[in-house]
Amino acid sequence: MKFCVTTPIYYINGEPHIGHAYASTAADILARFKRLDGYEVHFSTGTDEHGIKVARSAEKAQMEVQAFSDVMSKRFRDMSSLMKISYDDFIRTTEDRHIKASQKLWTMIEKDIYKSSYKGWYDPRDEMFVNDSEIVNGIAPSGGKVEWMEEESYFFKLSAYQDRLLDYYESHPDFILPQSRRNEIISFVRSGLKDLCISRSKFSWGIPVPNAENHVMYVWIDALTNYLTSLGFPNDIEGAESYFRECIHVVGKEILRFHAVYWPAFLMAAGLPLPKRIFAHGWWTSEGQKMSKSIGNVVNPFEIVEKYGLDCVRYFMMREVRFGEDGDFSVEAIKKRISYDLANDLGNLVQRVLAFIQKLGGHMIPDYNFSDEEKVLFDHSRKLIGKLRPLMDNQDLSNALSTIWELVAESNKFVNDQKPWELAKQNDPKLYRVLTALCEAIKSIAFGIAPFMPDTARKIFDFINIEGTSFAEIEDKFSSQRFPKPVPLFLKSE
Ligand code: MSP
Numbered sequence: 001m002k003f004c005v006t007t008p009i010y011y012i013n014g015e016p017h018i019g020h021a022y023a024s025t026a027a028d029i030l031a032r033f034k035r036l037d038g039y040e041v042h043f044s045t046g047t048d049e050h051g052i053k054v055a056r057s058a059e060k061a062q063m064e065v066q067a068f069s070d071v072m073s074k075r076f077r078d079m080s081s082l083m084k085i086s087y088d089d090f091i092r093t094t095e096d097r098h099i100k101a102s103q104k105l106w107t108m109i110e111k112d113i114y115k116s117s118y119k120g121w122y123d124p125r126d127e128m129f130v131n132d133s134e135i136v137n138g139i140a141p142s143g144g145k146v147e148w149m150e151e152e153s154y155f156f157k158l159s160a161y162q163d164r165l166l167d168y169y170e171s172h173p174d175f176i177l178p179q180s181r182r183n184e185i186i187s188f189v190r191s192g193l194k195d196l197c198i199s200r201s202k203f204s205w206g207i208p209v210p211n212a213e214n215h216v217m218y219v220w221i222d223a224l225t226n227y228l229t230s231l232g233f234p235n236d237i238e239g240a241e242s243y244f245r246e247c248i249h250v251v252g253k254e255i256l257r258f259h260a261v262y263w264p265a266f267l268m269a270a271g272l273p274l275p276k277r278i279f280a281h282g283w284w285t286s287e288g289q290k291m292s293k294s295i296g297n298v299v300n301p302f303e304i305v306e307k308y309g310l311d312c313v314r315y316f317m318m319r320e321v322r323f324g325e326d327g328d329f330s331v332e333a334i335k336k337r338i339s340y341d342l343a344n345d346l347g348n349l350v351q352r353v354l355a356f357i358q359k360l361g362g363h364m365i366p367d368y369n370f371s372d373e374e375k376v377l378f379d380h381s382r383k384l385i386g387k388l389r390p391l392m393d394n395q396d397l398s399n400a401l402s403t404i405w406e407l408v409a410e411s412n413k414f415v416n417d418q419k420p421w422e423l424a425k426q427n428d429p430k431l432y433r434v435l436t437a438l439c440e441a442i443k444s445i446a447f448g449i450a451p452f453m454p455d456t457a458r459k460i461f462d463f464i465n466i467e468g469t470s471f472a473e474i475e476d477k478f479s480s481q482r483f484p485k486p487v488p489l490f491l492k493s494e
Pocket residue numbers: 007008009010011012018019020022023048223224226251252253254255282283284285291
């Protein structure tokens with residue numbers, strides 16, 4: 001069983017921010033879940049280093065563009081380490097393997113490419129041409145200042161793919177998620193597709209078009225190809241295809257069009273399979289406002305991880321907002337999540353059960369001869385991962401967390417109702433059945449949260465002597481080996 005997931009590759013003209021950390025964390029969670037579920041996973045991320053924007057940023061920084069790219073790409077690699085992104089490949093579009101892959105893809109779609117001259121307004125911020133009707137006082141919808149471009153260019157016959165794309169969307173209703181975004185794409189394609197200008201000759205910071213002097217590829221062709229490069233294309237086309245068919249592209253809503261319209265059209269032209277899904281997530285604001293350097297409210301992942309801790313940040317981002325919708329990052333909201341969901345609910349459950357077992361000497365003495373009450377909790381625990389699977393397959397990450405928290409709440413209630421400390425006082429034989437059911441619940445919860453909060457899950461696995469590398473371990477029964485002493489998982493945020 002194969003699974004593939006990708007993040008967008010990030011432009012390196014600015015510092016990593018919460019938006020980048022968000023996309024990477026979501027993709028990481030999907031990858032981790034599938035690894036635990038026994039899949040062979042390929043998870044790629046990286047940096048998008050060509051294009052006019054990067055060339056200009058390098059100029060501003062008074063650096064040679066490749067040197068500038070090296071420095072900035074490293075910042076994104078550092079962000080990935082910070083967020084514990086478990087990528088299998090970090091791809092840079094300036095790498096040789098990628099230049100070869102992009103040129104190969106170009107030759108594979110050449111039958112749909114023609115040369116013509118182009119005149120139009122270009123938005124360097126989004127690296128795209130914009131229609132006159134979209135421009136207000138010289139400003140594109142992205143907020144970027146448009147520039148007049150007039151040049152001999154290569155064009156891709158995108159218009160010829162309109163019907164094939166619509167047919168594909170129709171016959172693959174889950175190709176684009178969420179549904180609301182899918183509808184937007186369908187109406188965009190229905191309204192008519194124009195051919196796409198796919199080369200530039202006014203600047204040279206790009207991948208040379210094969211057999212065409214002075215032309216570099218439009219940065220988006222080069223960027224999208226990264227997903228194939230990372231899978232070994234074109235050297236190992238079969239291997240690449242086998243993963244690619246199972247591939248989920250996690251992208252932000254503003255770059256959905258490139259992924260859900262242009263990319264499938266290029267792939268169809270090349271005779272390559274299409275990825276399984278494009279999932280568009282929403283955007284974060286900061287304390288209710290659009291993030292911007294001039295307001296100074298850009299959320300810096302390095303700062304918030306330092307302040308709140310990695311797992312708390314990962315949890316907050318995935319729980320606070322339904323994946324696919326826009327959300328707001330506020331200090332109050334993250335503190336609340338940490339205090340209530342993490343410290344009070346999860347932290348407390350683990351602490352009160354495991355500290356109590358320590359009090360009894362640290363041996364759990366498993367007893368699986370459950371009566372009805374314990375059996376209910378045990379059954380719910382064993383069903384947790386099965387409930388999460390379809391949610392994860394739909395990238396419904398916030399609901400996956402709420403489902404885990406239902407079991408957390410049920411377990412806390414079970415402790416309150418069963419009062420193990422009283423059972424101990426009375427030497428009631430029920431005691432170890434209750435504790436066994438609770439440890440089973442804690443084990444399933446740890447597996448459930450492992451993709452979301454890897455460090456916290458690791459701590460819990462260690463507390464209960466579980467290796468924690470595969471969901472299959474959930475089936476193992478506890479032995480009476482001594483549990484090590486637990487320490488509190490979360491501190492309430494002041
Ligand atoms: N280089 C292109 C992607 C090419 S993929 C073949 C690009 N890079 S980017 O660095 O500008 O953006 C990367 C991602 O960050 C996008 O998916 C975008 O949606 C996301 N975000 C940027 N700001 C964001 C927020 N404020 N909130 C959430 N995500 C945001 O586009």
